[in-house]
Amino acid sequence: MTRQPDAPRHVVATPGDADTVLRRLIRDGWVARDGFALPDPGWDVTGNRLVLHGRITDPETLQLAVLAAARGAGIVAICDAESPLGRALIDDLARLGPVRQGAATEPAGEPGPVAELVPEQRALLDRLAAGDTIAAAAAAEFLSLRTANRRIAEARQLFGVRTTREAVLAYLRQRGAQP
Incomplete structure (x- = not known):
């Protein structure tokens, strides 16, 4: 089974x-839809390549966006990342996988696979x-x-290594720390 x-x-x-982000996603085969309510009654919409977009203005819209992301939809949310609502949105989405901020193609911050790690993976690798x-x-x-x-297995795959020890070393190298 391919992931x-x-x-x-x-x-x-x-x-x-x-x-800007939506144009790039549409070019890559995603179908854009305004709003965060999913029309499909089935739980998993991953195969639909559906990306929902809109402005996050209240906790209810935030919950809809996170639920849609959990069900496999792509999300493009317009929100001030520094606001309490924006920080809550980013934290919730980060539990599902990498979150990109801004219109840039690559995640902000550290280069390479380290930028793709979710907070749980970073915390585990640090420990x-x-x-x-x-x-x-x-x-x-x-x-x-x-x-x-x-x-940890996902982190090994992301770094392209076979062992957990190799993943920890790659993580430390990419962060610039000395093992």
Whole structure:
């Protein structure tokens, strides 16, 4: 079974930035739809290549956007990333996968695979780099061992390595830290 690529998740500041991102996604085969309510009654809409877009102005719209992202839809949300609503949106979306901010193609911040890690993966890799076992790191991050192992496996795949040790070393190298 081949894994579908993650649906795009963008948080932008202006409608112009949203248009730029949407044009690029449409060119890549995504179908854009205004608003965050999903028309499809089925739970998983990943295969539909649907990207929902609009302005996040209240907690209800935020919940709709996060629910749509959890169901596999792409999201282009217009929201001030520094506002409490924007920070909540980015935090919630980041639990599902990488979130791109602004109209840029690549995530802001660190270059390479480190920028694609979700916060849970970063926290686990930091703990592993400090000498914790996966079980200890999972407990410290309030994750099940199964979820921690899955997050670490995703990180190994992202870095293109076979072992957890190699993933931790690649993570430290890309962050600029010394192992």
